[in-house]
Amino acid sequence: MQKTIKFYSKPSIIATSTVVGPKEGEGPIGKYFERIVFDDTFGEKTFEKAECKMLSTAIEQSIKNAELGVDEIDALLSGDLLNQIVSSSFAARSFEIPYIGVYNACSTMTEAFALGAMMIDGGYFDNVVAATGSHFSTAERQYRYPLELGCVRPPQSQWTVTGAGSAVISSKRKGNFPHITHATFGIVSDFGVKDANNMGAAMATAAASTIQTHLENLGVKPNYYDLIVTGDLGALGSRLLKDVLKERGVNIDKNHVDCGELIYNIDEAEYQGGSGAGCSASVFNSYIYGKLIKRQIKRVLFVATGALLSTVTTQQGESIPSIAHAVGIENEEN
Amino acid sequence: MQKTIKFYSKPSIIATSTVVGPKEGEGPIGKYFERIVFDDTFGEKTFEKAECKMLSTAIEQSIKNAELGVDEIDALLSGDLLNQIVSSSFAARSFEIPYIGVYNACSTMTEAFALGAMMIDGGYFDNVVAATGSHFSTAERQYRYPLELGCVRPPQSQWTVTGAGSAVISSKRKGNFPHITHATFGIVSDFGVKDANNMGAAMATAAASTIQTHLENLGVKPNYYDLIVTGDLGALGSRLLKDVLKERGVNIDKNHVDCGELIYNIDEAEYQGGSGAGCSASVFNSYIYGKLIKRQIKRVLFVATGALLSTVTTQQGESIPSIAHAVGIENEEN
Numbered sequence: 001m002q003k004t005i006k007f008y009s010k011p012s013i014i015a016t017s018t019v020v021g022p023k024e025g026e027g028p029i030g031k032y033f034e035r036i037v038f039d040d041t042f043g044e045k046t047f048e049k050a051e052c053k054m055l056s057t058a059i060e061q062s063i064k065n066a067e068l069g070v071d072e073i074d075a076l077l078s079g080d081l082l083n084q085i086v087s088s089s090f091a092a093r094s095f096e097i098p099y100i101g102v103y104n105a106c107s108t109m110t111e112a113f114a115l116g117a118m119m120i121d122g123g124y125f126d127n128v129v130a131a132t133g134s135h136f137s138t139a140e141r142q143y144r145y146p147l148e149l150g151c152v153r154p155p156q157s158q159w160t161v162t163g164a165g166s167a168v169i170s171s172k173r174k175g176n177f178p179h180i181t182h183a184t185f186g187i188v189s190d191f192g193v194k195d196a197n198n199m200g201a202a203m204a205t206a207a208a209s210t211i212q213t214h215l216e217n218l219g220v221k222p223n224y225y226d227l228i229v230t231g232d233l234g235a236l237g238s239r240l241l242k243d244v245l246k247e248r249g250v251n252i253d254k255n256h257v258d259c260g261e262l263i264y265n266i267d268e269a270e271y272q273g274g275s276g277a278g279c280s281a282s283v284f285n286s287y288i289y290g291k292l293i294k295r296q297i298k299r300v301l302f303v304a305t306g307a308l309l310s311t312v313t314t315q316q317g318e319s320i321p322s323i324a325h326a327v328g329i330e331n332e333e334n
Numbered sequence: 335m336q337k338t339i340k341f342y343s344k345p346s347i348i349a350t351s352t353v354v355g356p357k358e359g360e361g362p363i364g365k366y367f368e369r370i371v372f373d374d375t376f377g378e379k380t381f382e383k384a385e386c387k388m389l390s391t392a393i394e395q396s397i398k399n400a401e402l403g404v405d406e407i408d409a410l411l412s413g414d415l416l417n418q419i420v421s422s423s424f425a426a427r428s429f430e431i432p433y434i435g436v437y438n439a440c441s442t443m444t445e446a447f448a449l450g451a452m453m454i455d456g457g458y459f460d461n462v463v464a465a466t467g468s469h470f471s472t473a474e475r476q477y478r479y480p481l482e483l484g485c486v487r488p489p490q491s492q493w494t495v496t497g498a499g500s501a502v503i504s505s506k507r508k509g510n511f512p513h514i515t516h517a518t519f520g521i522v523s524d525f526g527v528k529d530a531n532n533m534g535a536a537m538a539t540a541a542a543s544t545i546q547t548h549l550e551n552l553g554v555k556p557n558y559y560d561l562i563v564t565g566d567l568g569a570l571g572s573r574l575l576k577d578v579l580k581e582r583g584v585n586i587d588k589n590h591v592d593c594g595e596l597i598y599n600i601d602e603a604e605y606q607g608g609s610g611a612g613c614s615a616s617v618f619n620s621y622i623y624g625k626l627i628k629r630q631i632k633r634v635l636f637v638a639t640g641a642l643l644s645t646v647t648t649q650q651g652e653s654i655p656s657i658a659h660a661v662g663i664e665n666e667e668n
Contacts, residue, residue, distance in 0.1 A: 002432050003408055005458045046650055074337055075519055082644065083417040085437050089522065089642035093655045098336050098519035100445060101642075103419055103435040111434060115449065122456030124339045142646075185409060185432035188423065308423035308435075310416065312476075316380055321427045 002210075004184045004217035011120035012177040013329065014170045015066035016285035019054045021136070021162030024274075024282065027264045032286040033163070034061065040137065040162050048082065051135035054164040054278075055080065056091035059131050062166035062285075066127070070095055073168070074125035077112040079103040081134050081160075081277050082142065088132070097129070105306030106203075106232050107186065108132045109165065109281045110325040113302070114183035116169040117327070126171050133164025134276030143196070143311060156198040158234045158260060158275035165281030167289075178292040178300075182328035184214040188308065190321040196314050199322075200237020200260070200272055203305040206322035207233060208244040211303055214326045215250065222252045226297035229288055231280035231304035231324075232260035234272030259283035280304040292331045299330045336518055336544075338551035344513035345454035347663065348504045349400035350619035353388045355470070355496030358608075358616065361598045366620040367497070368395065374471065374496050382416065385469035388612075389414065389498040390425035393465050396500035396619075400461070404429055407502070408459035411446040413437040415468050415494075415611050416476065422466070431463070439640030440537075440566050441520065442466045443499065443615045444659040447636070448517035450503040451661070460505050467498025468610030477530070477645060490532040492568045492594060492609035499615030501623075512626040512634075516662035518548040522642065524655040530648050533656075534571020534594070534606055537639040540656035541567060542578040545637055548660045549584065556586045560631035563622055565614035565638035565658075566594035568606030593617035614638040626665045633664045 018033045025036030035057070042050040042057075055078070063070055076095060078088035079102040092099035104111045112130035119125045137147060139160035145151045169180065189209055193202040207230050215222060222228060233241055238258040245252055259280040260273035274283075284302055291297045305324040314320075352367045359370030369391070376384040376391075389412070397404055410429060412422035413436040426433035438445045446464035453459045471481060473494035479485045503514065523543055527536040541564050549556060556562060567575055572592040579586055593614040594607035608617075618636055625631045639658040648654075 001405065003459065048646055048650065071335065079435075079437065081418075083646065084415075084439065084642065084644040086642065086644045086647050089438075089655055089657075090647065090652070093522045093524050093642075096521055099438070099522050099657060100449070100519055101413075101437040103413065103437045104423075104433070105418065115434070118452060118456055118458060122452055122458075124452060124456075125337065185434055187430055188427045188433050190427050308418065308420065308427075310418040310420045312382055312417065313420050313424065316382065318424070321423055323423075323433060 002184055002187060002213045004182050004214055006182055007117050007121040007180055009121045010179040011117040011169050012173045012179040013167050014177050015062050016167045016289050017058045017061035017065055018165045018282045018286040019058045019163060020282050024161060024163050024263055029262055029287045032290055047135055047137035051133060051138050052087040052090045055087050055131060055133040056094050058164040058166040059091060059129055062168050066168040068127060073097045073127050073129055075100055075119060075128040077102055077116050077128060078131045079108040080132055081139055104323050105308055106277045107304040107306030107323050107325050108277045110302055110304040110327050113180060113327045114325055117180040117183060120169050120171045128169050129166055130169060131166035132277040132281045134160050134278035136160045136162045139276060154197045155271050156236055158272045159270035160276035161263060161274045161279040161282060163278040163282035165285035167285050178329050178331040180327055181330050184210055184326045186210040186323040186325045188321045188323050190319055192319045194319045196309060199307040200234040201240055202307050202320040203322040204233055204237045204240035205244060206324040207241050207303055207305045210324040210326045212248060212250055222250060225255060225299045225301045228252050228256045228301045230258045232275040233258045233305060234260040236272045295331055298332055302327050302329055336521060336547045338516050338518045338548055340516055341451050341455040341514055343455045345451040345503050346507045346511040346513040347501050348511050349396050350501045350623045351392045351395035351399055352499045352616045352620040353392045353497060354616050358495060358497050358597055363596055363621045366624055381469055381471040385467060385472050386421040386424045389421050389465060389467040390428050392498040392500040393425060393463055396502050400502040402461055407431045407461050407463055409434055409453060409462040411436055411450050411462060412465045413442040414466055415473055438657050439642055440611045441638040441640030441657050441659050442611045444636055444638040444661050447514060447661045448659055451514040451517060454503050454505045462503050463500055464503060465500035466611040466615045468494050468612035470494045470496045473610055488531045489605050490570060492606045493604035494610035495597060495608045495613040495616060497612040497616035499619035501619050512663050512665040514661050515664050518544055518660040520544040520657040520659050522655045522657050524653055526653045528653045530643060533641040534568040535574055536641050536654040537656040538567055538571045538574035539578060540658040541575050541637055541639045544658040544660045546582060546584055556584060556589060559589060559633045559635045562586050562590045562635045564592045566609040567592045567639060568594040570606045629665055632666055636661050636663055
């Protein structure tokens with residue numbers, strides 16, 4: 001049985017930063033991102049280097065926003081979708097911070113939040129950074145087809161977010177900040193979905209299981225949370241999630257939002273909405289975090305979801321195992 | 335400044351398991367491995383599936399060796415060298431255990447040990463598994479050339495270990511087991527090495543920095559440890575490590591061993607010795623762990639080293655950033 005960890009010391013998210021591409025900046029929550037890059041190469045020669053620069057820019061800015069020096073950060077928890085998480089490793093190279101590479105595909109943001117909260121709550125570290133990102137053009141090149149081929153996208157597909165998000169988790173609260181109260185690490189689930197263009201469906205059951213376990217372990221109803229925020233299920237995956245949970249007697253219709261549905265004005269090109277590790281990272285660390293800071297919402301269950309495939313596993317006929325890690329984040333009045 | 339974490343509660347490594355290929359089984363420490371597979375496909379259709387099966391076999395056996403049920407394991411920390419760490423993710427699919435994907439290339443074993451020790455010492459979990467592995471044929475295919483091409487290997491190259499290692503870290507000691515006393519997470523270093531066939535050189539400086547910081551933070555001399563065990567620097571990298579440390583006034587000549595040097599009868603094909611995440615994982619969790627259990631040695635500093643490259647970064651002209659995480663493991667008389 002999965003355990004849900006309770007953090008008694010209120011590890012706080014004292015600052016965040018987000019950097020996104022032009023398409024994300026033009027979307028419905030564009031005004032909430034800290035920085036919008038109007039050229040998705042970000043002045044670099046390759047999209048891979050641009051992805052890395054977005055991530056390192058978000059990391060650097062989040063540390064500045066926390067009014068901390070880089071030398072006050074005890075660890076950087078980061079991962080991304082590129083092979084060997086090189087965006088994170090090369091971003092880490094620019095900081096003199098101990099680096100802990102993490103990877104659970106698009107659930108990396110909540111994985112990093114949960115591990116970071118442990119490091120703070122356990123008394124091991126004072127300040128850690130949790131960050132991730134993705135880039136549409138690097139993901140297309142690596143996972144699907146070169147953009148130059150001009151392949152037509154199927155209607156169940158999602159659009160990988162070009163963007164990065166970073167957050168500073170700290171034991172030192174100088175004010176009232178949202179803090180991480182609980183974490184539930186997910187178990188890998190696999191319901192046999194083999195369509196790499198339909199990851200929302202693959203991930204929906206993983207999200208359903210983790211959300212249900214988390215609520216049961218806390219002994220609360222879904223309405224305990226003002227928002228249950230999934231990572232990047234997209235429109236189709238979100239519908240599946242709600243249907244699956246309803247069958248199990250858990251109704252999240254009223255308080256569920258999905259970062260993949262929030263980030264774009266969904267029209268033909270994006271079909272089901274945003275995806276990628278940068279999707280939940282950029283949406284949570286801007287729009288959702290802002291609502292928590294202003295206490296427009298006070299309790300959020302943040303459930304980033306990951307599809308654990310590679311091109312090799314798909315080519316070898318494997319289905320797509322999925323995972324979802326949940327973190328409870330609250331900002332109650334004292 | 336890097337912090338060194340001290341674990342007061344003695345998170346113990348209560349069991350391990352290793353599975354290796356035929357070449358590793360024939361090497362100088364072959365008799366210490368728990369299981370030697372005499373066909374490196376392990377009965378699977380592809381080398382990737384074989385790598386995954388070796389890893390899941392080691393995980394399963396380590397849990398059995400700990401006399402625990404799978405349902406008593408609170409988390410599985412695992413990562414590997416394949417794109418999107420799919421060996422770990424697909425191995426995790428076979429267990430109903432919350433899964434936390436980690437990746438720092440060949441330093442993944444000590445990264446997982448350090449995070450696992452935190453989870454136990456912080457009181458969050460009772461039993462966690464830390465595991466990783468690699469496979470010569472999947473690594474060659476992914477990072478270098480298809481085996482069928484028959485490319486000649488340069489003399490500075492190493493041989494990726496076909497093998498996996500798994501360890502159970504627990505808060506529940508029923509006897510005297512080696513326990514994790516300290517952890518120092520590494521900072522990424524990059525001295526401009528661009529030769530992907532010479533990773534020992536790239537990683538040597540990372541190992542030197544982490545070892546030096548760890549010893550300084552503890553206020554001890556190198557001889558505090560009976561053995562300082564690096565991951566997979568190989569013969570050339572080990573010589574570089576010792577030279578670099580000597581220049582800084584730290585002499586580890588007498589108590590340093592490298593898993594990459596231990597695992598093979600080094601002749602022409604392997605040149606500098608073993609490498610890969612499975613190298614330190616299989617050597618530590620068999621030969622070194624056995625010595626600790628028997629108290630032939632009582633204090634080990636285990637420093638797995640990772641080269642954080644991908645084929646894309648190499649193709650784009652990047653140098654090879656490296657990292658090393660250190661964990662102190664001791665088994666003193668009570």
